[in-house]
Amino acid sequence: MKIIGYLLLICIFLTGHALCSQGQNDGTIRIGVSASGFDNLNANDIAAALKVWGNTVGGEMGLTQVDVRLFPRHVNELRAAVDEYRPDGISVTVPEYLDIGLKVPEVYIAANENGPAISYVVIVGKETGISSPEDLSGRKLVIGKDRRMDLARPWLQTLMTDKTGKPHQSTFQTPKVVENPSKAILQVFFRQADAALVVSEAFDLACELNPQLRKKLRVVAESPPFITALFVFPHRVDRTQKTNKLKHAILNLYSSPNGRQVLTVFKSSQIKRYPVSVLDSTIQFVEHYRRVVTGTSPLETRP
Known part of the structure; x- marks a missing residue:
């Protein structure tokens, strides 16, 4: 397509x-x-x-x-x-x-x-105890494939570094890329992954189609518009x-x-x-x- x-x-x-x-x-x-x-x-x-x-x-x-x-x-x-x-x-x-x-x-x-810009979000299950990117240490993170994800990994890296660019001591497992944002979101929903990185628009749409997602998942980090x-x-x-x-x-x-x-x-x-x-x-x-x-x-x- x-x-x-x-x-x-x-x-x-x-x-x-x-x-x-x-x-x-x-x-x-x-x-x-x-x-x-x-x-x-x-x-x-x-x-x-x-x-x-x-x-x-x-x-x-x-x-x-x-x-x-x-x-x-x-x-x-x-x-x-x-x-x-x-x-x-x-x-x-x-x-x-x-x-x-x-x-x-x-x-x-x-x-x-x-408008012309998009943003990215890191979503987690509300019951995981994860409240910030720093809590992702050792956790499994998936990335939902989308043609607009060019700056997603760079932004994610900035979350895991200090102001000098030095990586934090704690970090998550090597991210796995899945076929689309919906699959990434559902993996978090069904506890197959601890967190997902997706376009915010995709998460909003998924929650609109399935309100249960909003009840079980939350955003712990959101990028500026890109x-x-x-x-x-x-x-x-x-x-x-x-x-x-x-x-x-x-x-x-x-x-x-x-x-x-x-x-x-x-x-x-x-x-x-x-x-x-x-x-x-x-x-x-x-x-x-x-x-x-x-x-x-x-x-x-x-x-």
Whole structure:
């Protein structure tokens, strides 16, 4: 379902392009998609699928050439790919956006009624005696898989370190990743795990569907709001009618059945445009995590 959603999204991107004049100087329409959005799927299979869909839709619309490329996860390879490929638009995570170092005035983010950000929660059973993250020492923690979990582990690590980045003496067992948030929540409910790390929205929905969960479980830690992924137009791309039409197509996904199907995959009601400053707090967290917890830093930002 996830890959179908991404492919549909790309097709709608191309629909926006089809309403315009030819692409860049060589007439090619370029879309870059980070491999981070396709966990546990074969990269070659994804790239082949993206190419077939892009060429098929482009051919139906009479476009000269459509090139949809899957970018690697490794930061150096990702940045080199962006420099070489020079995409019209690119879909990346926030850490990747930071590492690429592009400067843009606006970003496009899947949002819902609560806005573009999400938060994570650590939930436990009320009868476990766990009242704070420090009480998780030696306990079993599960992580519910979700495409929005990019910053979940980094945030969890910050919970288990002091202000200098030194790990607390006590920590939980190595987390186990399960298929989805619901399974993680139910494992805690049925005492198969001591704690679960999930997107807060998933926990709220589960409790809405099954009120017994709220009676038996509680949140012992909640993250600040984070932006996890975005679509951007590199600043070097000229502001042609083509680019404006592409932006229009992204912002109006909700107005067509296929677009609404894509938004369902993104667990969103609409993709909206925001000033780049919406990323500030998330970028600050990533920089703090890299500097204090892992002792690393992002690549130098280009001018």
